[in-house]
Amino acid sequence: MPDNKSANEQQPSKFQQAITGEWHGLPSVFDVDGGHTGFNKVNRASVFEGDKVTYWMETNFQNSGPLRNRFDTAGARFEFGVIDSDQDRVYCGPDFVGAGKPYGLLVDSNYYSPGWNTDLRTVNLILPEHGLQVYSSQLFEADTLVAVFNGLYVVTQDHKNNPQEQQKVANFLASEREAAKKPFILPVKDAGQWTGTFEVYDNKQQRLGDSHVVIDYKPLTLRSAEVTVTMKGAIERTFTYKRSRVDAVHTFEGPDVFGNGRAYGRYLWSTQHFYGEAFKLKSRDTLINDNHDLCCVWQFYQSNDEKFTAFGVLDWTPSANVLTAKYIK
Template sequence: MMAERPSAWQTRIEGEWHGRPSLFDATGTWAGYEDIRRSSVFENGTTTYYMDGGLEGGGPLAGRFRLGAPFAFGVTDSDSDRIYTGPDFHGTGRPYGGFVDAHYYGPGWQVDLNTWNHVLPDGETQVYSSVLYQGWAAVGCFNGVYKRSTDYDSNEATRTAIEDFLASETRNGPTPHILPTKAHGAFRGDCELWGADQKRIGDVRVRIELEPLDLLRTRLRTSWEGAVERRFTTDRRRDGFRCFYEGPDAWGNAQAFGRASYLSLHLADALKVKGREFIIDAGPGMRAGETLTVVYEIFDGNVLSRVLHGVLHWEAA
């Protein structure tokens, strides 16, 4: 179907995006990098998505995720459902403001993918992850941060800035998601709340207070104020790349792939939260990062009702 103009999401992601997402196996162990330049082009009423790059490393996963040609696939562009029409990806994605939740299949990789793309409020940074599935079982994950350019091939300053950014992603990409272990403080920021109908509901002030109990356990006091009101406390225990939320107000677990932790929380009143918490400035060394990007899908009785996303910043107590 030809469209007269690009959708709001298509306009949001115009230009070329540069990244070096890391590949992790199902246990959360880092395996390699994927160098990617990607763009989606709206031209003559149709949209085509391009991805050019290659896998470096990969270990036992290399045979599955190395390809000998760039990706390209058609997109039925829409602010409702974006349909991926192949040949390299088949499925659909649904935008909620600056965030898209996409589910599709990649014949070349032979995996089902759940991709979360979050364009941050600066409009130039995109936090990306694709969890890779064989049936219902996760077999790995790609994730990382992208930066936009519009003149990479013609502007030396742009190329230098992108190369410096990619060098930082090379350094930071394998870093595990670990919260501050000895510092009492909070991540806080203003987030956007969207309904399952893709209409913006309003703003929410999100605060996640951290009280370290020991080197592996942290008490989290979470508050949402504004378009949704909610407070809950839970003790979070880390075991390697896995975490467990052990009450008193929320129970669940999480799996980390690098800087991103993918969580599932259950509260007592049939409310469930499926989320991604990505510490984008975490790096090697004995310090935690200070910028946490969050996406939470909120389910009432197993039915998606709202999507909450934004950027939180660390404040020491």
């Protein structure tokens, strides 16, 4: 039988294909200091209809304090057009105006919300092997942070009619309600390793290959650790630093990188500057389970220009308790 479709008929982008279905989450809402103020129950989908793409989102803002007045939509459904492509995803309003930049299963977006009066930096990474989408939004007035949203999502294909999918979502949201408020704290007493493979893209969104990542980790005190990161493959780097934490603020204290970061629940944003080089790393690291496994999005900059975007999951394996009980004889 001949194919009746035109050769020129628009096809969905790779990312659009990957997000097919209805996504369900309970993102946490944080104030600028990292205080957890509540949740925003969300169902959302990006629907490809050949000549147009419509993104819709239904929210239930379960929050208290001043942020509720700003972000509660009183049940109004978000619905906006998207220009879909593998190069850019352009958001055409009325709810969001701006664009997202896809790197395979990752989209790094920057857009404006007229209703919220905020400029958003949103990062979404799909983890098919985990059945998750790892989501975060930083919300700004110009360069001033005003709030942070973050959380995990699961997908369904027939949620309205499928009781099993409905129960799956209900169970997931219950677990998210408990897990979302947990802070970003790495193993306090156990040494060990994180290992995994990152996909690596250049600044033209072309995949360069993979990098195998090993992070050797050894606590020094209850709030500090010595860390060595080794990357082999598309990115070849080894760097060591001491990291420490005071509440939600994390610092990276050399010798190879210096910088800091702030955690909002299970998510940590940081900037690390490589000593003696015009090279830096901006990262978003997420604790995705109680095993300390990390979902990482690492963006490297050379002379302030984007050079690499790398992302993947690092699995934690403990080796030994290095801060055991002490005694005086």
